[in-house]
Amino acid sequence: MDPQHHDYTADPHLHASHPVEENKPSVWKKLGGGSLSISIIVHAILLAVGVVWIFQIIPATEQKVDFMPKGGGGGSPGVKEVSNKKQRATMTNPNTPRMAAKGVASTFTLPEPDAASSMSSVGSLSSGGLSGGLGGSGSGGGRGDGHGTGFGSGTGPGLGGGAGTMSPFGMVNPNANAMIGVFFDTKQDPKRKPTDMTPEKLRDVIKEFTNQGWNERSLENKYYKADQKLYQTRVYMPVMSANEAPKAFNCEKEVQPSRWLVIYRGDVVAPKSGKFRFVGAGDDVLAVRFNKKNIFDHGYTQGTTALYVPGKVDVLAGKKEDREVERIIRGGAMRVPVTLYKYDTTANWNNALGGVAVGPEFDVTAGSTYPIEILISEIPGGLFGAALMIQEEGATYQKASTGSPILPLFRTDGSLPDAKGKDNAPPFDSQGAVWKISPTSRRDI
Structure with missing residues (x-):
């Protein structure tokens, strides 16, 4: 066979060793389009997760007013939901000021504190000697600004020197005339x-x-x-x-x-x-x-x-x-x-x-x-x-x-x-x- 007329397609070895021309890459690939797509997808997923998380930790605004009326006592019937912890904190400071929420649209009205809701007696120090303990539940409020001069909150039995009963041995509260x-x-x-x-x-x-x-x-x-x-x-x-x-x-x-x-x-x-x-x-x-x-x-x-x-x-x-x-x-x-x-x-x-x-x-x-x-x-x-x-x-x-x-x-x-x-x-x-x-x-x- 004439070597000049050799059939290259018939020679499988010769065909395998001959390089085949590949397709040219597109402009998108030359610009790094593959990596960019992956990056965009990843960031989109992170952004979606972040938005969901943010909305989960921010609660919806409630139209609720939480307060304890002045005096540290029982207050009006509408404040029974106050927690025990807050009640104890208020009792340690019976002159806690009233609080109101600004910018809250609500039909709830803050009640005026009732004089009868002042803090009650702390308890008796003795059955006979102290005659009713550190103050009664009379008409006064706080540390002796009622009718008595002791810790009593008014005319109830306490250690004040007013209308209530005091210990025959004296008062617990220091008195300028004692x-x-x-x-x-x-x-x-x-x-x-x-x-x-x-x-x-x-x-x-x-x-x-x-x-x-x-x-x-x-x-x-x-x-x-x-x-x-x-x-x-x-x-x-x-x-x-x-x-x-x-x-x-x-x-x-x-x-x-x-x-x-x-x-x-x-x-x-x-x-x-x-x-x-x-x-x-x-x-x-x-x-x-x-x-x-x-x-x-x-x-x-x-x-x-x-x-x-x-x-x-x-x-x-x-x-x-x-x-x-x-x-x-x-x-x-x-x-x-x-x-x-x-x-x-x-x-x-x-x-x-x-x-x-x-x-x-x-x-x-x-x-x-x-x-x-x-x-x-x-x-x-x-x-x-x-x-x-x-x-x-x-x-x-x-x-x-x-x-x-x-x-x-x-x-x-x-x-x-x-x-x-x-x-x-x-x-x-x-x-x-x-x-x-x-x-x-x-x-x-």
Whole structure:
């Protein structure tokens, strides 16, 4: 076969080795169109996912107003859906302001707060001593801007000094016209270890304290002192359980109701010039120091002499001679013979103590300030009571059925106690003058 006329199509090997011309790439491919398409598709998918996610986390606007009415109480019926957490937060701040939402179209109207929805009582601190706890549910609101002066929210029972009932041992809330009271348990030391205190030893402790300057630090270094202070406007404590004092000072779990003592201190302004005498009695101890001088002391035990009075009343009143007892009495605040007043409502004191006693007279000038300290104490335990009144020399008073004068209470504000149907509660004149606490010389303990 002529090589010039070779049939290339008939030679498969020759055909396979010959290059075949490929199609030219399009302009789109030259510009990277394939990769761009993939990128666009991926970004579109991410964008769609992002849009869906955004609409899921943004909730639709609700036409709802969430609030708690002023006062922290129950509020109007339309606010029952408020959460418990918010209620608790509001109760800790009863003056929480009202809130409103701007720019919300709604037919819902914010109700005006009702005065009756103010915060209710925090609870009783004691069954008998604190008489209803830190405020009632009266017509006032918040911290004592109703009718009372304590935490009470008005005329309900609380620790205020207004129409409600206050603890006979004082108020929890500091008061500008109140003496400051502290509580000591002599049966244990500051670290709450037993002191082996006996009634006899306590009488000597009180005698030493009242004759050496009434220095509370000397007691703080030796005996348990309650953290709670009380603010007292008067000493008028009809017969009660001796446990009411630890309850009032919020330490009844740490203190057994015996061999305790309470000290009240303040600086008082004399309401008028003249001569005065303190009158009263204590079960077991009621002693008073006025203007840095022991000026009154009468009870089952004399605090300034440690004398146990029952059985010695005739000597005290000058009806019987006993030189040793007379010597002891003259070493304290009282002077023999001691004048004694009896009342129908002080039967126990009449029998055991001869009644309530009249202390030595003292002079004051109107507007002048005088320091005063009052000590009360329960020694063996059981029942406790005390009452302190004041008598002006030369003044005329109404008489009780026993012939004794009805005297005003020594008090530092205008509030008065309820004495109806209670024993060892002498009658008192409700019109007596108020010995206000000096605002510039008040001393804390």
